[in-house]
Amino acid sequence: MTTGGDQRLQRALAALRNGDAAEAAELLQALTAAGPVAASTWLALAFARVNLDQADAALAAVDRALQLEPRNLRALLFKADHLDRLGQASTALQFYQAALRVAAATPQLPADVVQGLNRAQDVCDRRAAQYENYLLETLEDAGFSRREHPRVAESLDIACGKAPVQLQQPTRFYFPGLPQRAFYGREEFPWVAELEAQTDAIREELLAISRDDRHFQPYLEVNEHQPILNSSRNLGSMDWGACYLWREGERVAAVAEQCPRTVAALEQVPLCLIPGQMPSVLFSRLAPGARIEPHHGAVNSRLICHLPLVVPSHCGELRVGNYSRAWREGELLIFDDSVEHEAWNQSQEPRVVLLFDIWRPELSPEERGWLSQLLQAVKAYSFE
Template sequence: MTDVRPSAPRVQAQMPAQAQVQGLMLQARQARERSDFTALAAAAEALLRINPREPQALVFKGDVLSAQGDHRSAMSFYGAALAQGRAVVAPSPELRAELQHAAQAQAEGALRFEQGLRDGLAQRGFDPATSSPRFAASLDLMTGRRRLYYQQPKFYMFPGLPQVEFQPRETVAWLAEVEAAAPAIRAELDAILAEPALFAPYIEDRANRPQSDQAGLLGNAAWSAVFLWKDGAEVPEVAERCPQTMAALAAAPLCRIPGRSPSILFSKLQAGAKIPPHNGLINTRLICHLPLVVPPDCWFRVGGEERRWKAGEAWAFDDTIEHEAANDSDQDRTILIFDVWKPEITAEEQDLIRALFATIDASGSGAPKLGV
């Protein structure tokens, strides 16, 4: 039988090395406590010569660089320490403390960097309220104040389209005509609101699809709707009652796909209700909102941008980018919703997309309804 135990000389060689590391660790902590950064630097360098990936030694090195005013280099060492520390299965209490220190130092460094950046940009003329919104968004992304979101359609992805959360207003100029008709549309809505039984839960149970809870909204009147058009077909008994609403949409490039779109509806979100984060099905269209009955404390988020609805002020957004809504007031919120083609989709491409869904239907594959 072969004895695989390490030989005595090897064990003896390991023990002084471990003792040396522990001694250097102690020296480093004591040096840091008395703000002796020369001694701390010597201990950190000695530890890193033994193991360049030692997490605690990387923290010590970061502290030395921070004390010298080289915050950018310090951040790199703190980041390396945190990365190495994550790989340790059972960190010691000392290591956990050093990693917490590194994380705090990194957060403080990030704030210091951001403040310096914003102060410097302000001195050079940047004003987040009036300067380029795209540049302001890029600054938020760079400093971690904003997360980057992408189109994630659940059914059909058309490549090459801009990744835009809220559509730039100049590309949907016809929205001004819809806004101009807001008082007349509101009057038609008021007549609909006088008949609460017309509203039905927006999330319906479909017999040809598996039932899912939809975050508690399936069959729930907390989010309800009255459709003027639904899945590409007019609902005449409602549309005929809303001629001003339909006339206001005459110039809108409605997304027409037989059996699927457009959908035009009055959407009501009850007081206290929330629509959880979700993504739409196809990225070739925009969803439009015209707020009509909007109490305070109602908000809507698309990707990294949150907005408040204001009565009569419309917008268009990409619903394949994660979005959510909430009515934090004590009153119901009601808006007009409809879907349009994205301006980048050509007439030929619109025809081809219609042909695609017609082919799917003819095959019996049963693509999902699009909704809004």
């Protein structure tokens, strides 16, 4: 920033301290229009605009600050407070929680930030209690009994932070008592052979639809309604691409209609069915030289399946926990993605698998029903 810019910034900050939000906003808007500025300047503009009752403009300014510095604690707290005032409590909660996660790894915090974090913790604690009551009441209204379904009850306690996750480390929801297995054998599932027999037909439909690359999108997408704390190199990148046939439980007609044999082959598969959430069925494409960093899946009540369709020589492997498997075209891989896993493609050609999720075989039909109810309640609460 030039000397003149420095002077205007100091004048703007002084005006803001003195309660002259209009002058501060005018000076700060001029600075941002003149060229690139620091995140702190955008944040100051957000404060000025909120003092002028310019709610949307204030939100736009703090979003610019967070684009530049996604872990800026003052910006995260400002956005959380601002969204809370606007009545967007569920979205605000995500930013309060993000601020607390960032702060946990940040030593020697300024007093004003500590004050904001205390407020964030109070909000999170209050919402956690409301969340627990909501989930429990939803299940009880449907006839749920803790005594009759202790594992579902334990999963509710874990979801509400009353019990720890052990061994498996799903990022969204934990169900207790399931075997700690990285990979499952193909021979354990009676439907596998029939699906594998359709590999050539499914590959033909993949190759046909791949001629229009618009069907593919980054598997890890940027979401402006969530804190951008994911540091993966694949965020927003086509190195890990996805072409969905089903997404969050909804059939993607534009793709599914072009892949009738793939859809028919999946009709005999026990896909994980949770309205509005699962299954996800997609062609997962890993670009040459690309790598998927170690991570954990969202839930441990499902298994992930890879039907390899295009596997170049010396492609690489899928690691789940302490075990690694190479992809072989037409041979299904079945694994628990709540265990840490990663994948890489060391070849010079893309690797493509048909990826889909199925219910864990250890879950009873009744438990699957209760889990579906519970996970729908989790999602309904987040959009309340």
